[in-house]
Amino acid sequence: MPTPPLANRLHHIEPFRVMALLARAKALEAAGRDVIHMEIGEPDFPTPPAIVEAGIRALQAGHTSYTPALGIPLLRQAIADFYADHYGVAIPAAQVAVTPGASGALQLALSALLSPGDEVILSNPTYPCNRHFIQMFEGVPIMVDVGPAENYQLTAAKVAAHWSARTKAVMVASPANPTGTLIAPDELDRIGQLCQERGAVLIVDEIYQGLVYDGPDRSVLSSHAGALVINSFSKYFQMTGWRLGWMVAPEYMMPAIEKLAMNAFLSPSAPSQYAALAAFEPDTLRLVESRRQALRARRDYLTHALLALGFDIPAPPQGAFYVYADARRHTRHAEQFAADLLEAHYVAVTPGIDFGGPGADQALRFAYTTSLPRLQEAIQRIKTFIDS
């Protein structure tokens, strides 16, 4: 008897292409090479000390049991308070769900909304997991090509043009991965309006909230109380490995979200939740703000340096920690370029093909998740590579 066939959904779900490159980078490192990592979507800063200490205290105090499925009440309230203090938005703690990362929040949101065949409109390029979560629950991702003209973000006109009777949700990420661009508030308002009029849910991934370098940092909740917001302690609070995120969802969805959370996850990590309480303390907020400024300096340096090397940066990155560059002056095949750059000069970057969209074949994502001196060293190596 042959092995039982796997699920059909696996035909649509791709592994990240960068994984092969990452494995090769690790192998080179193991062989003693000095690899500069610009492929990784996590900050090089360690978790803020106050959070680590709160985590240690939580372990010492024995906070190692299951918690309520939507998180401990204290943390749900602290997240609600954060919206009040920083964005001037009143969110009831009952509409906050604490989740295993933004990943867990995306999963709950999409499994709560999508019946097989339901459509979700999202931008192309996009963070690849978004498309895959939709397919995991038998929904259909409607990928809308976006480019520099619209800052790599959806527009209300494009959303309207792709609307169908099966449209169930529209997904926006701002700041976005891989481009670091923001959506214009009035454009987001128009998309929210459209969703409300036609009966779909506006999902906004705000996981890079706080990591904004030009203009004010906002939440869609300040203009669209009915939006479903995805967020995380991973990026702004540098807690990737702790696996903790959250969601703010419309009230009517909460019983469904809770039911799914108790079945899918039982509970988020208990020590991580107690640790995260320290994220909102003044000392931690001061520290992450100083790190944001360091990231801005890196962005400024990297943007200029890449332009000087002949890369094109069609839409200036305003947030997150990515520069999405067009490499067509140097290659017609960015994935090969990335592999060769790693092999020859030990600099790891992510090929655009992982994110899709027009020109992905010739695009590269540079993450500035390493120190300024390392970025300078990387630029030297890339220059040598290009000139050779």
Next chain:
Amino acid sequence: MPTPPLANRLHHIEPFRVMALLARAKALEAAGRDVIHMEIGEPDFPTPPAIVEAGIRALQAGHTSYTPALGIPLLRQAIADFYADHYGVAIPAAQVAVTPGASGALQLALSALLSPGDEVILSNPTYPCNRHFIQMFEGVPIMVDVGPAENYQLTAAKVAAHWSARTKAVMVASPANPTGTLIAPDELDRIGQLCQERGAVLIVDEIYQGLVYDGPDRSVLSSHAGALVINSFSKYFQMTGWRLGWMVAPEYMMPAIEKLAMNAFLSPSAPSQYAALAAFEPDTLRLVESRRQALRARRDYLTHALLALGFDIPAPPQGAFYVYADARRHTRHAEQFAADLLEAHYVAVTPGIDFGGPGADQALRFAYTTSLPRLQEAIQRIKTFIDS
């Protein structure tokens, strides 16, 4: 415009009925009542100190970044070694996937296997999440009524009788939740044989592995190398709130499992993984063994005490930490009985209806996840309640 409708799958997925009771128990406690918790599926023992200390060291060492999607190689190897040392089975570390709890493992296994309409045969009663995970991925749970005659476990004959062209997997849990029963090795062999002949996957949930009080503790892997095994650090190692489990899967499934894991979870918790390395140290193993003996003493006490109170225990519990009792001598509606018992005497137990199966309406699950003196106190209170 009305709110957008939720996913159809929500019609099939139920919240745990015990949650309302748990909320009421917490409210009573907040009002100063002394509630005895026998409804909770987690040991009252704290996480073993060596694991907690390893967790603290991991945080101090800055192990707070994403890890590989299938877990850190050290832990995958340690789990493989555990099978070799304790069950005499050789498992390549490459076939071990570390997951966010057994919950994460169940999700990966079922999303890797099920296309819409695919069927999974499982016992009724069962751990309710199993049925719900199947429905989450648009599969069809084929619930097979089982009772005391077959020790509340599937038999090969019953599996064969429910087989169809859409059968994709058969799920067994041993020791089982809610009954604590084991499946007979030869019966499991016959089911495994059937799966192999007809091209389906045998999934065995061994999350209560190690917590066996009569007869030897085994793994299906010692007789069926092709089985997919679900396991966890939650129960035997008392790490529920850390959210860490694992899966051993057939080699051909590993690329699919990895692809799904990187998209759904990115990685399991980093500090939890480093902490779990201490689970396999001799000191920890000695401690969990002494706790197993304490659990056995509790089981012996509780079984006899419940029988003496007129409860029927149709199949003797041999593992896990549950006694599944038939309460028909005291009530025709166990959920009401449980609610009244809590209200009047502050003892919380789980109604059978959460697990389904014949006689569920008159069944109660008593978890012996509290100390012997507390169990004795609970028995006194139940006696008073019944006699009143």
